[in-house]
Amino acid sequence: MSEQKKIIIALAGNPNCGKTSLFNVLTGMRQKVGNFPGVTVDKKTGVLFLNDKTEALVVDLPGTYSIYPRRIDEMVTFDVLANPDNDSHPDVIVLLADASNLKRNLLFCTQVIDMGIPTVIALNMMDVAEKNNIRIDVSKLEEELGVPVIPMNARDGKGVDKLLKILSADVLKPKRNFIDIQKLCGEATELSNKIPYSNEYEAALLAVLHKELTDFPEEKHKLIDEWVAEKKFIAARFQAEEVLQRYNSINRVVQNCVNEEQKENKSLENTSRIDKILLHPAWGYLIFLGVFFFVFQAIFAWAQYPMDLISSVFSSAGNYLHDLLPAGMINDLLIQGLWAGIGGVVVFIPQIMLLFGFITILEDTGYMARVSFLMDKLMRSTGLSGKSTVPLISGMACAIPAIMSTRNIESWKDRIITIMVVPFMSCSARLPVYTLLISFAVPSQTIFGIFNIRGMWMLGLYLFGFLSAIVAAFIMKLIIKTKEKSLFLMELPIYRLPRWGNVGVTMLEKAKVFVTDAGKIIVAISIVLWFLASYGPGNEIQEVEKKFTDTAFTSQFDAIELDALQQSEKLTHSYAGHIGHFIEPAIMPLGFDWKIGISLITAFAAREVFVGTIATIYSVGSTGDMDMNKLRARMHSEINPQTGEKVFSFATVVSLMIFFALAMQCMSTIAVVRRETKSWKWPMIQLFYMTGVAYLASFITYQLLK
Amino acid sequence: MRILRLPMNKVAVPLSLLRKGDKAIIVSLDDSAISIKLMEMGCMPGEFLEVDYIAPLGDPISIRIGNYLLGLRKDEAVAIKVIKQ
Numbered sequence: 001m002s003e004q005k006k007i008i009i010a011l012a013g014n015p016n017c018g019k020t021s022l023f024n025v026l027t028g029m030r031q032k033v034g035n036f037p038g039v040t041v042d043k044k045t046g047v048l049f050l051n052d053k054t055e056a057l058v059v060d061l062p063g064t065y066s067i068y069p070r071r072i073d074e075m076v077t078f079d080v081l082a083n084p085d086n087d088s089h090p091d092v093i094v095l096l097a098d099a100s101n102l103k104r105n106l107l108f109c110t111q112v113i114d115m116g117i118p119t120v121i122a123l124n125m126m127d128v129a130e131k132n133n134i135r136i137d138v139s140k141l142e143e144e145l146g147v148p149v150i151p152m153n154a155r156d157g158k159g160v161d162k163l164l165k166i167l168s169a170d171v172l173k174p175k176r177n178f179i180d181i182q183k184l185c186g187e188a189t190e191l192s193n194k195i196p197y198s199n200e201y202e203a204a205l206l207a208v209l210h211k212e213l214t215d216f217p218e219e220k221h222k223l224i225d226e227w228v229a230e231k232k233f234i235a236a237r238f239q240a241e242e243v244l245q246r247y248n249s250i251n252r253v254v255q256n257c258v259n260e261e262q263k264e265n266k267s268l269e270n271t272s273r274i275d276k277i278l279l280h281p282a283w284g285y286l287i288f289l290g291v292f293f294f295v296f297q298a299i300f301a302w303a304q305y306p307m308d309l310i311s312s313v314f315s316s317a318g319n320y321l322h323d324l325l326p327a328g329m330i331n332d333l334l335i336q337g338l339w340a341g342i343g344g345v346v347v348f349i350p351q352i353m354l355l356f357g358f359i360t361i362l363e364d365t366g367y368m369a370r371v372s373f374l375m376d377k378l379m380r381s382t383g384l385s386g387k388s389t390v391p392l393i394s395g396m397a398c399a400i401p402a403i404m405s406t407r408n409i410e411s412w413k414d415r416i417i418t419i420m421v422v423p424f425m426s427c428s429a430r431l432p433v434y435t436l437l438i439s440f441a442v443p444s445q446t447i448f449g450i451f452n453i454r455g456m457w458m459l460g461l462y463l464f465g466f467l468s469a470i471v472a473a474f475i476m477k478l479i480i481k482t483k484e485k486s487l488f489l490m491e492l493p494i495y496r497l498p499r500w501g502n503v504g505v506t507m508l509e510k511a512k513v514f515v516t517d518a519g520k521i522i523v524a525i526s527i528v529l530w531f532l533a534s535y536g537p538g539n540e541i542q543e544v545e546k547k548f549t550d551t552a553f554t555s556q557f558d559a560i561e562l563d564a565l566q567q568s569e570k571l572t573h574s575y576a577g578h579i580g581h582f583i584e585p586a587i588m589p590l591g592f593d594w595k596i597g598i599s600l601i602t603a604f605a606a607r608e609v610f611v612g613t614i615a616t617i618y619s620v621g622s623t624g625d626m627d628m629n630k631l632r633a634r635m636h637s638e639i640n641p642q643t644g645e646k647v648f649s650f651a652t653v654v655s656l657m658i659f660f661a662l663a664m665q666c667m668s669t670i671a672v673v674r675r676e677t678k679s680w681k682w683p684m685i686q687l688f689y690m691t692g693v694a695y696l697a698s699f700i701t702y703q704l705l706k
Numbered sequence: 707m708r709i710l711r712l713p714m715n716k717v718a719v720p721l722s723l724l725r726k727g728d729k730a731i732i733v734s735l736d737d738s739a740i741s742i743k744l745m746e747m748g749c750m751p752g753e754f755l756e757v758d759y760i761a762p763l764g765d766p767i768s769i770r771i772g773n774y775l776l777g778l779r780k781d782e783a784v785a786i787k788v789i790k791q
Contacts, residue, residue: 066746101773104748134773236742243745265773272758272770281762373777377763488766489743489782492775 005054008088009167012077012112013096014105015063016493018124021154022096023060024505031505033513035678036080036088037214041073042407042513043088050168059088065104067111067205068239070487071410075212081115082205083213084197092118092171094163099129099136099151100267102258106250107243109145110178114201118171119147122163126151128494132268133261141257146176155499177201178249184241187231194223208235271366271494278370288374291367292393295358299351299397300428306350314343332534333527341526344606345519348400348668352514353507355394355401359408360506362390364498368408369490376488382470383477385411385486388418392469395425396462399669400518403676404510411486417476419676420686423669424469424662426462429607433660434461436611440632441653465661468693514672521671529605529667532575540573567616576601590659590695591652591702593640603665610660651705655698663694721755721769721786729756730788740785748772749786 011026013019023031027046036043044060061080062073069075080088095112097105113119129136142149148166152159181188181200192203210216210224227233277283322335362368368390376386384392387409394402402422409415426434438457445453535541548554548566557565571577580597587597595617603610618634638647664670664687673683718733732753735741748771749755758775759768766779 066743068742068746070743103772104774107746107748132773236739239742240745243742244750247745247750268770268773268775271775275759275768279759279761279768284762369777373761373766373768376779377761377765485739487740487743487782488777488779489740489747490777491747492768492777494775 007050007054007056007091008059009048009056010059010061010080010088010090010093011096012061012081012093012108013063014065014098014108016491017063017096017098017105018154019060019063019096020502021499022094022122022124022152022160023058024502025154025157025160027058029505031509033509036076041076043076050164054168056167059090064108066108066243067115068208069212071484072412073410075209078205078209079213079215081112081117082198082202082209083216085215090117092120092167094167095119095121096124096154097121098125099123100125100132100134102134102136103250103254106253107246110246110250113145113147113174113176114178114199115205116173116199116202118173120163120166120171121145121147121149122154122159123149123151124154126159127153128267132265135259135261137257137259141253144253144257146174179242179245184245185233185238187227187233191224191227194227195220204238207233208238267494271492274495275370275492278367279374284370284374288371291362292390295355296393296397298358299355299394299401303350303354303397304428307347310347310350311343314339314346318343333530336534337527337530338523340530341523342519344526344668345515345522348398348514349511351398352401352404353511355397355405356510357503357507359390359405360503361498363408364496364502366493366495369492372488372490373492383473383475384418384421385409385414386488388414388473391418391422392425395422395427395469398427398429399423399425399666400514400672401510403669403672404514406676412484413477413480413482414486416480416677416682417473419673419682420476420689421469421472423664423666423686423690424465424472426465426661427607427666429666430461430465430660432608432611433603434458434657436614436628436631437653437657437660439628440635440648441650461657461661464658468662472693513675517675518668518671521674522668525667525671526605529576529602532579533571533602534574536570536574537578541570544569544573564616568618571598571613571616589702590698591649591655591706593647595647596652596656600659600663600665603660604667606668607660607665649706651702654705655702658701659694659698661694662690662697664690716789718787718789720784721757721788722767722780722783724757724767724788724790726757726760729754729791731755731791732786732788734787736785736787738785740782744778744782744785747776748774749776754791755788 011019011023023044023046026048030048031044031046034043034045035041041062046058046060048056048058050056059080061077064074064077067078067081069078080086080090081093083089093112095109097109109119109121123136123138123141136151138149138151148171150159150163150166152163154160179201181204185200185204188200188204188207191207192198192200195203195206198206206220207224207228210221278287318335318339321339322331325331325334359368362371371389372386374386375389379386379388388406390408391402391406394405399422402425403419406415406418406422409418435458438454442454442457447453544566547569548562554562576598577594579601580594583597584592584594587600592600595614598617599610599613602613614635615631618631618638635648636646639645640647670683670687673686674680677683721730724730732749732751732755734751735744735749753771755769755771757767758770761767764780766777767783768775768777770776
């Protein structure tokens with residue numbers, strides 16, 4: 001049997017140069033999303049069979065314009081390439097370069113070549129270059145760069161065969177240097193002798209960047225610090241001079257290899273023409289509104305059909321299994337805890353897939369960069385950036401996909417602030433709560449002939465959520481400190497048609513990541529919540545059950561009433577009921593009694609659960625066959641036994657609305673924030689600050705209206 | 707505001723002062739942290755550029771440099787000194 005060889009191939013290159021397409025072509029559906037150790041960056045890997053003897057693990061590195069990172073995920077690229085101890089340190093690196101824009105792409109290419117890692121350059125987007133009369137002498141370019149150069153079009157797979165052929169043979173270390181390191185920093189030789197595996201250029205890079213590395217040995221840090229102090233090494237000067245020297249070499253390479261006719265660049269002209277409409281002061285914003293109205297409509301309204309379908313399939317399958325399995329605690333745990341928890345995860349998939357389908361299309365076509373361009377100034381006055389637009393709008397449907405879409409925000413500070421304020425936007429789960437509360441407290445009246453007051457209240461609550469998000473962002477902008485400056489500086493890619501394969505892959509991948517990562521936490525919390533609502537201290541629950549087997553008592557009611565009553569009493573005596581009593585003194589000043597307290601606890605599973613819990617407590621039946629009018633009537637007649645006043649007074653109901661608008665009551669959001677920030681710190685801060693603000697605001701509301 | 711009316715083809719001015727459609731050549735970059743990033747994106751002394759678009763609210767701007775469009779905020783563009791063509 002022949003010996004199997006496993007190698008690591010890294011894909012790197014500028015953003016927008018077709019890296020994702022090539023990655024998809026090379027690895028097909030054999031992809032996995034993990035993460036780079038120690039940082040909040042997704043690591044996409046895939047398997048590629050080069051020949052019967054060699055299997056390659058392809059690692060997709062974050063796109064970057066330079067080896068010097070401008071954000072956290074670009075640091076990963078340097079870490080992987082410069083650190084031989086890194087798990088993903090490649091045997092070969094495939095560098096993507098955009099042929100239609102070679103000069104800028106060569107900066108990063110020459111940096112990597114100078115690091116001495118075996119390199120193959122995939123010269124992508126040859127079609128765009130040809131269309132714009134840019135001719136590249138590939139063999140000359142190979143000679144100048146000293147590494148294999150393969151012209152290709154990753155979108156339609158052209159040139160991939162040749163790339164695979166080169167990769168199955170041994171790729172040699174490049175020997176070419178594009179900067180004169182001796183002239184730039186002669187002292188680097190000394191440093192490179194001290195640090196194993198590093199050439200002079202790498203040593204100098206380490207001197208600039210070593211403090212940012214995640215897993216770098218302490219003694220090397222010390223070694224470099226000493227050297228920096230001794231040689232009075234100034235990082236910024238080295239970087240600036242390196243870039244200057246590099247462009248000198250690159251200009252020579254481009255002069256020798258690229259023949260660009262001074263005709264018009266068709267792609268850019270077309271793009272300019274489209275920009276004239278899409279960035280127009282009036283049409284631009286109108287089209288923007290139209291596009292996002294459409295996207296919002298899709299995740300808000302259309303996603304409802306598959307979501308309802310999933311809910312009903314899960315609940316009827318749950319009922320079926322519940323009857324099938326022997327009754328008892330295990331049955332309840334499996335069906336009401338685990339199965340319902342899984343259902344609570346799966347139900348988000350339609351929204352996530354739809355939103356990411358649209359986002360990928362908008363990005364692929366180049367429109368997303370224009371959205372940032374149009375909105376940047378407006379958003380920046382609130383402490384956010386142009387790139388926060390999409391997450392904020394999506395937040396009005398659901399915070400889960402919205403928070404997942406903050407991935408596109410490069411600046412760490414902008415991204416954290418966006419994540420922290422998105423849940424203030426009124427999501428669709430608040431809708432049933434608002435509907436119940438508004439219909440309860442506000443009469444259905446029409447003013448000015450067309451406006452229904454209830455509708456105005458609903459609109460008011462949406463605006464309130466939006467304003468809260470803006471104010472919170474503004475305050476956080478002042479609080480959160482970072483040395484990283486928010487940069488806009490971004491390429492506005494030419495307009496192209498979306499790659500449908502890419503759209504599909506992204507939709508599946510996002511759904512998968514959500515289910516596997518955030519899903520676990522959601523299932524765990526829902527089991528805990530189920531336990532709290534179904535079991536009680538001592539034998540209180542058994543007492544209730546005993547009472548309902550007593551025919552003298554049960555004969556007064558019909559079967560449906562009886563079931564509703566039993567559920568209500570069980571909940572009252574459960575742990576959740578006890579917690580409701582326990583927190584009553586704390587929520588009394590907000591106008592809430594212990595029954596509302598129970599509902600607030602169960603609403604942590606998802607806000608809309610509030611309605612179902614209130615219905616259960618007031619024994620008007622569970623969610624399935626609930627009668628809203630009956631519930632409202634029951635709420636009206638509820639009297640506080642201590643004060644003799646109505647529990648659901650106007651002040652209490654408005655206070656509840658404010659509480660739901662502001663409080664962090666969604667375990668799925670917490671799970672997804674934990675997954676996106678890779679720590680418990682941010683979701684916990686979010687949970688406490690939002691709930692704190694909600695408490696305060698409800699307190700003020702109630703005390704004023706009382 | 708009078709300074710703006712001086713002939714811009716003789717003195718180097720910050721890129722942020724240019725109007726839509728203006729063509730210019732980069733003469734220098736400020737000694738600031740952003741300059742390295744700008745150079746990495748291709749904004750090198752000696753390169754030609756054209757202001758392709760200014761966002762409706764006046765900021766950011768989009769310039770055509772090399773063979774691509776670069777979007778940048780005005781406070782980033784200040785670091786680039788150009789002579790109008």
